Amino acid sequence: MGTDEVPGTVTPGETTLAELLEMVDQLIAHTPHARCRVGEGPLAPLAQALNRLAASNEEHRAMSNDPFGVETLVAQSPIMMLTCDATEHVRFLNYNVPGYTATSTWKRSIYDFVVPESIEMVRGHVRRVLKGEPTGYEIRSSIPDGPEWFAVKLGPIRSGDQVVGFTMSIMDISDQKKVQLRLEQSNRELESFASVASHDLQEPLRKIQTFSDRLKATCSEALGPEGRDYLERMNNAATRMRGLIDDLLSFSRVSSKAQAFVRVDLAEVARGVLEDLEECSSQAKATLTLGELPELEADPTQMRQLLQNLLSNALKFRREDVAPVVSIRATVEPEGRRVELTVEDNGIGFDEKYHDRIFNVFQRLHGRGKYEGTGIGLAICRRIAERHGGTIRARSTPGQGSTFIVSLPLKQATAR
Numbered sequence: 001m002g003t004d005e006v007p008g009t010v011t012p013g014e015t016t017l018a019e020l021l022e023m024v025d026q027l028i029a030h031t032p033h034a035r036c037r038v039g040e041g042p043l044a045p046l047a048q049a050l051n052r053l054a055a056s057n058e059e060h061r062a063m064s065n066d067p068f069g070v071e072t073l074v075a076q077s078p079i080m081m082l083t084c085d086a087t088e089h090v091r092f093l094n095y096n097v098p099g100y101t102a103t104s105t106w107k108r109s110i111y112d113f114v115v116p117e118s119i120e121m122v123r124g125h126v127r128r129v130l131k132g133e134p135t136g137y138e139i140r141s142s143i144p145d146g147p148e149w150f151a152v153k154l155g156p157i158r159s160g161d162q163v164v165g166f167t168m169s170i171m172d173i174s175d176q177k178k179v180q181l182r183l184e185q186s187n188r189e190l191e192s193f194a195s196v197a198s199h200d201l202q203e204p205l206r207k208i209q210t211f212s213d214r215l216k217a218t219c220s221e222a223l224g225p226e227g228r229d230y231l232e233r234m235n236n237a238a239t240r241m242r243g244l245i246d247d248l249l250s251f252s253r254v255s256s257k258a259q260a261f262v263r264v265d266l267a268e269v270a271r272g273v274l275e276d277l278e279e280c281s282s283q284a285k286a287t288l289t290l291g292e293l294p295e296l297e298a299d300p301t302q303m304r305q306l307l308q309n310l311l312s313n314a315l316k317f318r319r320e321d322v323a324p325v326v327s328i329r330a331t332v333e334p335e336g337r338r339v340e341l342t343v344e345d346n347g348i349g350f351d352e353k354y355h356d357r358i359f360n361v362f363q364r365l366h367g368r369g370k371y372e373g374t375g376i377g378l379a380i381c382r383r384i385a386e387r388h389g390g391t392i393r394a395r396s397t398p399g400q401g402s403t404f405i406v407s408l409p410l411k412q413a414t415a416r
Helices: 017-028 044-064 070-076 116-130 174-218 220-256 266-276 278-283 300-316 377-387
Strands: 080-085 090-093 135-140 149-159 162-172 262-265 287-290 295-298 325-332 338-345 391-397 401-409
Touching: 017 044, 116 135, 116 149, 116 162, 149 174, 174 220, 220 377, 262 266, 262 300, 266 278, 266 287, 266 300, 278 300, 295 300, 295 401, 300 325, 300 338, 300 377, 300 401, 377 391, 377 401
Parallel strands: 287 325
Antiparallel strands: 080 090, 080 162, 135 149, 149 162, 262 295, 325 338, 338 401, 391 401
């Protein structure tokens, strides 16, 4: 008995051409459970191959008719799905695209469905996926009376080692995009307001300080001790106000005056910051250690600002009669996609119930009389981290020190 022969049948003699042709006809007609007799002779292997094909077809039909199978998933998916060949023409489309059918899109160029101003952008992503690199983008829709925005993910289709086409998964993100655009507009308006307001406040502050200095120089004796005390307090308040304005400008410029991302050597940036803080660290008799730091794609000015703020805080919030010990180190994740930059100190620390508060604007955990500052430094650090697609968090124990951990991608996916 042949391996694909129906159990219990007798197979004397050779497999004939007539039997094979009859089996082919049954396959064409999708006859259920059709099998060809497997006999002997040179045609027997072909009979076995036809039987395997019949079994495979039956299995595929069973899966297709399964209400929980892949075809149901594709047909009812809220995500539009296409496959395209290497010539960038559509070969398959599920039935979720308003105004289009599988027949009307069959073998049409993918660029027939792209708004003209986005064709070159899409072409660039298609070139990447045809080289085997998954990619994605957001695009304005070309479908009349349909969604306004789509998020598109592309993946290569391989046959052996060769890329023969690509898949496109397209999701409606119109609602999310509207919210995003409103937030971006709101942020631009806030940044513009902060910048203009800060500049407008600088001029009256300069006048207050100028006339305060003149009064002190020309009328000090006439004012008497109490008058001189009031004058000194006024001048100190103006100085603090100028510091607040400068820091507010720095906070607003994280986005409005940002530079493009380039390759940045974090070790070189850290060495520059340590040189800038050399006098301060020397006065505090601090021990600063610098571990091995990687390169990454970032805004170099903002990386310097990030480290400057974290190290300045470590030196500022030190314990009395205890020399500061501060370390900077980095750990690259095993996948090689992100780095965790750690700044650790042995300072006064803080209660971790205030963890979220310390990263907000103008938030202070300690009185101004003991520790100088405006309470914006860590808010700037968080904004820089977020602009780079990263995060910042802290661990701390009162009286034992703090550890700030900044997680950043080594390579930026898109410009921010």
